[in-house]
Amino acid sequence: MAVYDTLGTTYARTRRPDPRIAARIHAALGDAEDVINVGAGPGSYEPASPRTLLAVEPSRTMLAQRPPGSAPAVCAVAEHLPLRDDAADAVMALLTVHHWTDLAAGLSELRRVARRRVVVLTWDQRVFRERFWLVRDYLPQAAAYDDTRAVPTERLAALLGGARLETVPVPHDCTDGFGAAYWRRPHAYLDPEVRAGISMLAQTGDNTLAPGLTALADDLTTGRWHTRHTDLLTRDTIDAGYRLLIADL
Structure with missing residues (x-):
C-alpha cells in the first residue's frame, strides 16, 4: 500500500x-512544451493538459482525487517510471522525494x-527546524521524524548532476496546506483535518503530538503565542526552508 492511500484522503x-507558488514552479519549468x-x-x-503529458502517482487514493480534465495518470513509482528515454522536455517532482524508497534510483529515472x-x-x-516555530517550540517529535527522511539539498543537487536552488517563500495566506503553510494562522494546526494533510504530523501521530498541541492551544488561549510571535503578525511571507532545485540536462 502506498503511503498516501491512508494519508491522502483530505488532500482535495x-x-x-x-497561485504564487504555482507561478514559481511554472517559471522553473520554463518553456518546456511537455511535462511529466x-x-x-x-x-x-x-x-494544464495537454502540456502535462502524464502524471505518475503510486497511491490510488490520490489518483481518485484528480479533477476532471486532468492529464492522463498512471499508478507507478518514481524508481520505475513506465516511460521511454527522453519522454518529455521537463519532469517535475514536488514535495515527494522524501517518500521514495530509493532516492538515487528515482532521480536517475x-x-x-x-x-x-x-x-x-x-x-x-536545517532551515525548517530553526525558523518554523511549530516544530521548534511545540512539536519537536515531528521535526525528529522529518530528520529521518528529509534529503539535504546538497545531496539532491549532486544526484541530479548539478542544480541551482531557488527559495520559495510561504505566503501568510497560503492555500496549499503543507507543513509551514499556516505559520501566521496557528489555530489551523489544532484542526485534525489540517494535520491529516501534512505528512510529518499525520505520520508522527496525534498521541505523540498531544502534549505539544495542548501547549499550543494554551498559548493561543492566553495570548502567549501572539506575544511571542508579534514579529510574524505583520509579515506577508517567510522563508521556512522550501526550495526549488532546477537541473538542466
Whole structure:
C-alpha cells in the first residue's frame, strides 16, 4: 500500500495549489512544451493538459482525487517510471522525494525521461527546524521524524548532476496546506483535518503530538503565542526552508 492511500484522503480539501507558488514552479519549468509530473498526487501545480503529458502517482487514493480534465495518470513509482528515454522536455517532482524508497534510483529515472530539465520542490530541514516555530517550540517529535527522511539539498543537487536552488517563500495566506503553510494562522494546526494533510504530523501521530498541541492551544488561549510571535503578525511571507532545485540536462 502506498503511503498516501491512508494519508491522502483530505488532500482535495486541504492541499489546494497556491497561485504564487504555482507561478514559481511554472517559471522553473520554463518553456518546456511537455511535462511529466512524478509523485503527482491529485495534480497540484501541473501545467494544464495537454502540456502535462502524464502524471505518475503510486497511491490510488490520490489518483481518485484528480479533477476532471486532468492529464492522463498512471499508478507507478518514481524508481520505475513506465516511460521511454527522453519522454518529455521537463519532469517535475514536488514535495515527494522524501517518500521514495530509493532516492538515487528515482532521480536517475527523472533524468532518464527528461530531455531538458528536472524541477524538484523540497525543503531544507536545517532551515525548517530553526525558523518554523511549530516544530521548534511545540512539536519537536515531528521535526525528529522529518530528520529521518528529509534529503539535504546538497545531496539532491549532486544526484541530479548539478542544480541551482531557488527559495520559495510561504505566503501568510497560503492555500496549499503543507507543513509551514499556516505559520501566521496557528489555530489551523489544532484542526485534525489540517494535520491529516501534512505528512510529518499525520505520520508522527496525534498521541505523540498531544502534549505539544495542548501547549499550543494554551498559548493561543492566553495570548502567549501572539506575544511571542508579534514579529510574524505583520509579515506577508517567510522563508521556512522550501526550495526549488532546477537541473538542466
